[in-house]
Amino acid sequence: MNPITFRLKQEPTVTLEAEVITPDRMLEMSRAEIAASTLYHGKRQRRLDEFFEIDGERSDHLILHGDLTRVRHLGRAMTRGSLTVQGDVGMHLGAQMKGGKIEVFGNASDWLGAEMLGGEILVHGAAGQQVGAAYRGSMAGMRGGLIVIDGAAGIEVGMRMRRGTIVIGGRVRDFAGLEMKGGTIVLQQGAEIRTGAWMRRGTIISLQPLQLMPTFAASGSFNPTFVAVYSNHLRQHGIDLPYRAEAGRYERFVGDRAIPGKGEILIWRENAA
Secondary structure (H helix, E strand, O other): OOOEEEEEOOOOOOOEEOOOOOHHHHOOOOHHHHHOOEEEEOOEEEEHHHOEEEEOOOOOEEEEEOOEOOEEOOOOOOOOOEEEEEOOEOOOOOOOOOOOEEEEOOOEOOOOOOOOOOOEEEEOOOOOOOOOOOOOOOOOOOEEEEEEEOOOEOOOOOOOOOEEEEEEOOOEOOOOOOOOEEEEEEEOOOEOOOOOOOOOEEEEEEOOOOOOOOOOEEEEEEOOHHHHHHHHHHHHHOOOOOOOOOOEEEEEEEEOOOOOOOEEEEEEEEOOO
16 A cells, blocks of 8 residues: 655644544545645644645555644544654644554654554654653543654653553653553663652663652562563664663662552663673
8 A cells, every 4th residue: 555645845834733644534535635634723724735745545654744843633543554754743743542653753742642542653863741641631641552762852751651661762851750550661861850750550660870759669679570571572673671680680669659659660780890
C-alpha cells in the first residue's frame, strides 16, 4: 500500500488543529475527500489542502514533511498504520493512541503520547513536557504502548501513568514519574529533581545517579530478572539497558513514603574497575 504524503506549503500563523490527519481516517478517503477535510486554524475552519500538498489516497501509511511545530493533535487516537513526520512537530502528537506506529525525525512538543493506550512512538530528537502524562483533571496517564525519545524531555514525564514503557535518551527535567501508578520509565541520562514524587507503584530505572527525595528508602541492591527482559525488548531500538552482574548492580529505593507508596527507583551502579 503506497503512503499518503503531506507537504506543508503554508506555515500556520496560529495553532492548526489537525486531528483529522490520522491513518484510521485516511484509509478509506479519496484524494478529493482528504483535501476537503476540515482543519481549525485558530477559530476558523480551513480546508486541509490550503496548508498541505497531498499525494496519494486510501492508505493508513502517512508521511508529513515540513516545520509542523504549530500543528497539533496529529495521529490522535489512531489504532493502526503508521505516521511519519520529517521535521519538528507540535503538541499532542499521538495523544490517546491505541495502536500503530508514529516516528518523528525531529523534535516533538508537549503532551506527546498523552493518555496513550497502545502502539509505538519513536522520536529521533527531543520532546517537551508531560510525555505520556494524564491531562489536567484526569487520573490516568499512559496505559500501554512504548515511547522512545532519543534526546531530552521536559517536566512531568509519565505523570499518573499506569502501564506501558517510556525511554528517554537525554536528561529529563523535574517531576519524572509524578504520581506514577504503574508502568516503567527508563532514564538513560538521569533526571533533575523530585523524581518519583507521590509515586504509588511502577518502576523508574536510571542509568545515572539521581538526587532522590528523602521519602525514598534504600532497599538493597540486585539485578532484577525483569530488567533482562526489558533489555532484550529495547535492543531493537538501539537501547543498551545493562543487567549483567559482572558489569554492575541496581540500587533499589522504595517510595514515595509520603503517600505511602510502593513504587521503586532502580539506579545502576557499575562495578569498580
